[in-house]
Amino acid sequence: xxxxxxTTSAEIELGKTFQPKFGSxxxxxxxxxxxxxGQVLMFAFMNTESLExxxxxxxxxxxxxxxxxxxxxxxxxxxxxxxxxxxxxCDQDVVLIKVDQNGAANASCxxxxxSCFYRKLADEQNFGLELVAERLFDPxxxxxxx
Amino acid sequence: xxxxxxTTSAEIELGKTFQPKFGSxxxxxxxxxxxxxGQVLMFAFMNTESLExxxxxxxxxxxxxxxxxxxxxxxxxxxxxxxxxxxxxCDQDVVLIKVDQNGAANASCxxxxxSCFYRKLADEQNFGLELVAERLFDPxxxxxxx
Numbered sequence: 001x002x003x004x005x006x007t008t009s010a011e012i013e014l015g016k017t018f019q020p021k022f023g024s025x026x027x028x029x030x031x032x033x034x035x036x037x038g039q040v041l042m043f044a045f046m047n048t049e050s051l052e053x054x055x056x057x058x059x060x061x062x063x064x065x066x067x068x069x070x071x072x073x074x075x076x077x078x079x080x081x082x083x084x085x086x087x088x089x090c091d092q093d094v095v096l097i098k099v100d101q102n103g104a105a106n107a108s109c110x111x112x113x114x115s116c117f118y119r120k121l122a123d124e125q126n127f128g129l130e131l132v133a134e135r136l137f138d139p140x141x142x143x144x145x146x
Numbered sequence: 147x148x149x150x151x152x153t154t155s156a157e158i159e160l161g162k163t164f165q166p167k168f169g170s171x172x173x174x175x176x177x178x179x180x181x182x183x184g185q186v187l188m189f190a191f192m193n194t195e196s197l198e199x200x201x202x203x204x205x206x207x208x209x210x211x212x213x214x215x216x217x218x219x220x221x222x223x224x225x226x227x228x229x230x231x232x233x234x235x236c237d238q239d240v241v242l243i244k245v246d247q248n249g250a251a252n253a254s255c256x257x258x259x260x261s262c263f264y265r266k267l268a269d270e271q272n273f274g275l276e277l278v279a280e281r282l283f284d285p286x287x288x289x290x291x292x
Contacts, residue, residue: 003273004273013257014257015275016265016274016275016276016277017273017274017275018267018273018274018275019273029175029189031177031186031189033186037184038183038184038185039184040177040179040186040242042235043175043177043235043240043242055267055270085266085267086266086267087263087265087266087267087278088263088265088267088275089188089189089262089263090255090256090257090259090262090264094189094262096186096189096263109236110236111159111160111236113236116235116236116240117233117234117235117242118236119162119233119234120231120232120233121164121201121231121232121233121234124201127149127150127163127164127165128162128163128164129161129162129163129164129234130162131162132233
């Protein structure tokens with residue numbers, strides 16, 4: 001599988017062919033939303049291979065920039081994300097996936113929260129964050145130290 | 147205003163101080179969600195100045211990579227976004243804002259749709275996109291050709 005080439009601006013923005021744009025680093029941003037609640041669970045990047053695998057296997061597969069490798073979400077923790085739908089934006093340089101978050105605790109974040117966005121800016125003068133989510137698992141029991 | 151410096155991984159991930167990470171290009175990704183419905187409206191980037199202005203003015207202000215300038219969302223179209231809340235993710239290299247989408251048509255996308263994510267991948271074999279949203283305004287009446 002390889003994705004269709006980028007064509008004209010009109011076709012990219014208003015057409016009906018998926019022509020994803022991978023940046024100069026080979027990556028496209030991906031927003032991951034809970035398919036049921038709409039909660040934004042996480043944000044990561046995909047390269048062509050991870051986007052292809054995501055579509056083929058229906059398991060959200062990202063490109064880990066820190067580890068510099070393919071990252072099948074949940075392969076270590078069991079917190080697999082089953083992809084129900086994929087959207088793209090007007091200029092097709094972002095994808096949005098709606099997923100069913102699986103796993104013992106149904107958490108997407110390695111820190112034990114449902115969503116990675118578990119802190120809200122509450123005190124702007126002092127840049128204070130407020131924890132706004134409940135911890136669903138203790139990371140120490142899931143990610144064993146190597 | 148300048149943002150607190152990045153400290154330790156533990157403090158960044160589990161602490162209560164906002165320490166946003168701007169990439170080597172000076173930008174941080176921003177996901178914009180409708181504060182009421184949770185619909186993802188758009189995705190863009192911010193530099194320090196646009197994040198500062200967003201917090202100060204409460205109007206979502208991005209950095210336009212294509213125009214290489216600050217971009218107060220809605221300054222031309224009137225489709226201003228009033229920021230109600232700001233979140234960050236576990237490693238604080240993304241922000242998520244929840245906004246009230248203003249403007250005549252309450253649309254966030256310059257193509258006339260509520261959300262930029264108005265197309266869904268419907269035919270994976272042929273990379274076919276399906277339009278899944280209603281057009282709220284005709285761009286030709288809002289963006290005059292220069």
